[in-house]
Amino acid sequence: MPVAHDKMKKRLNADIQKPKIVKQFYKTILAQGFEGASVAKVAKQMQIHPSLILHYFGNKENLTLALVDYVIDAYGSLLKKFKSQDLTPEDRLERLLEALWSREYYEKIDVAGSFAVLAVSFRNEKIHHKIRELYRGLKKFLVREFTYLMDHQVVAAKDPAHMAEVVMTMTEGSRHFRRFIIEEESGDNGQIRRYNQQMMEAAWHYLTGKQKTWPTDPGFSAFPGTPFVR
Amino acid sequence: MPVAHDKMKKRLNADIQKPKIVKQFYKTILAQGFEGASVAKVAKQMQIHPSLILHYFGNKENLTLALVDYVIDAYGSLLKKFKSQDLTPEDRLERLLEALWSREYYEKIDVAGSFAVLAVSFRNEKIHHKIRELYRGLKKFLVREFTYLMDHQVVAAKDPAHMAEVVMTMTEGSRHFRRFIIEEESGDNGQIRRYNQQMMEAAWHYLTGKQKTWPTDPGFSAFPGTPFVR
DNA sequence: TATAATTAATTGAACGTTCAGTTAATTGTT
DNA sequence: AACAATTAACTGAACGTTCAATTAATTATA
Numbered sequence A, B: 001m002p003v004a005h006d007k008m009k010k011r012l013n014a015d016i017q018k019p020k021i022v023k024q025f026y027k028t029i030l031a032q033g034f035e036g037a038s039v040a041k042v043a044k045q046m047q048i049h050p051s052l053i054l055h056y057f058g059n060k061e062n063l064t065l066a067l068v069d070y071v072i073d074a075y076g077s078l079l080k081k082f083k084s085q086d087l088t089p090e091d092r093l094e095r096l097l098e099a100l101w102s103r104e105y106y107e108k109i110d111v112a113g114s115f116a117v118l119a120v121s122f123r124n125e126k127i128h129h130k131i132r133e134l135y136r137g138l139k140k141f142l143v144r145e146f147t148y149l150m151d152h153q154v155v156a157a158k159d160p161a162h163m164a165e166v167v168m169t170m171t172e173g174s175r176h177f178r179r180f181i182i183e184e185e186s187g188d189n190g191q192i193r194r195y196n197q198q199m200m201e202a203a204w205h206y207l208t209g210k211q212k213t214w215p216t217d218p219g220f221s222a223f224p225g226t227p228f229v230r
Numbered sequence C: 001t002a003t004a005a006t007t008a009a010t011t012g013a014a015c016g017t018t019c020a021g022t023t024a025a026t027t028g029t030t
Numbered sequence D: 001a002a003c004a005a006t007t008a009a010c011t012g013a014a015c016g017t018t019c020a021a022t023t024a025a026t027t028a029t030a
Helices: A014-036 A039-046 A050-057 A060-082 A089-100 A103-108 A111-121 A125-151 A160-180 A189-208 B014-036 B039-046 B050-057 B060-082 B089-100 B103-108 B111-121 B125-151 B160-180 B189-208
Strands: none
Touching (some): A014 A060, A014 A111, A014 B014, A014 B111, A050 A060, A060 A103, A060 A125, A089 A103, A089 A125, A089 A189, A111 A125, A111 B014, A125 B160, A160 A189, A160 B125, A160 B189, B014 B050, B014 B060, B014 B111, B050 B060, B089 B189, B103 B160, B111 B125, B111 B160, B125 B160, B160 B189
């Protein structure tokens, strides 16, 4: 009969352990890249046996697919905020663009994680399909928003589907590009903040046809740069 | 005295062999991903010995750095076309946007290759720096163009550096996004063509403040640009 | 006791790298 | 033109690691 002592590890059921493994896999990818994220390393950091991971996921591909689901869930969760907000149409658009270029949004899933997943999507049709579904949902959401704002004379009368695609292109381009705009000497957050505002203003101009100088700095006052995964 | 027979393999000097290796490395990455592109696989496809690759490049990191240079060269080569063209300012802008969203441009370096390199750039400061230099050059070029076009009243009076960053964001976003807009059933070229035109029009609007409907390409004019959301 | 969670022990293949050795091409000297 | 000296291209075998995966055994929990 085993006696409980300090070092004894609690057994966790699958509902708890599986997400833990996926999150650690994600963290490992951020730190080491997809190539560097082996099952063994993930297990070691969790202090479990590598076989346990394979026990749960069968093979590495399934683990990767679970990770994609995790990334997609986190990615899409921000949209739920907009479900029932009571704002004037103009404020609504402002908030939407601020959300899309907020630090919270683009740090929710580290761009390095996105890249790893996207890179794999070129060779894995299942993953490619999952990402396409993500974008489809995002687009649907934006089309609904833009249609509403069009009815209220805030955005110009163009095809909302086109607008959605252009805005999505701009946000994804920003995720990509943000890392590379920083001047070596001056560096840091000021640049990125300026860049984000600049992109919001461009999006605003594209959508409404009007110039706008952005009033506040979104994401920075409300959320003091807390990365999502630690 | 060596007699030439069919199986005899010519010895190639470094100037020929090294670029060959880099190109095959690139091809292998496209097919197998960065993780899948081992020195051994590259060597096998070239029918040379793995050691030869290490002989030339010392280690895999150097091979990767050489690849990045190759990608960057190919990437930046299109800009040279614009060096001395004789066009009206308006045509010049039109051609520029067409070049940025041309199939030639975005197929020059397969986006899968870009992603592989970009993914590695998160973990390799040398590669990150190289890419930053690429963008710096691209930006410089665009700033010069936009300044010229501003002086000739074609683009609106904004900060040309901002404009350059926004346009670069849009092109990079397009590279990224293009793969995911395709509807499964209807598929392929018509969609991408429509998408590219749509992005060019958005860029034109952002730069000039004016609407523009892009002249349709003769080959594709049969297809009505139907957006894909249900 | 039955079942799920977890570890243990191994496997064979592939990885990047090393190093010593071989063969071809180039160069310098006569 | 001959030919040795030298350089450059290239191979082969083996190194120690790490990889994902399999199979069997053990342990905790319900």
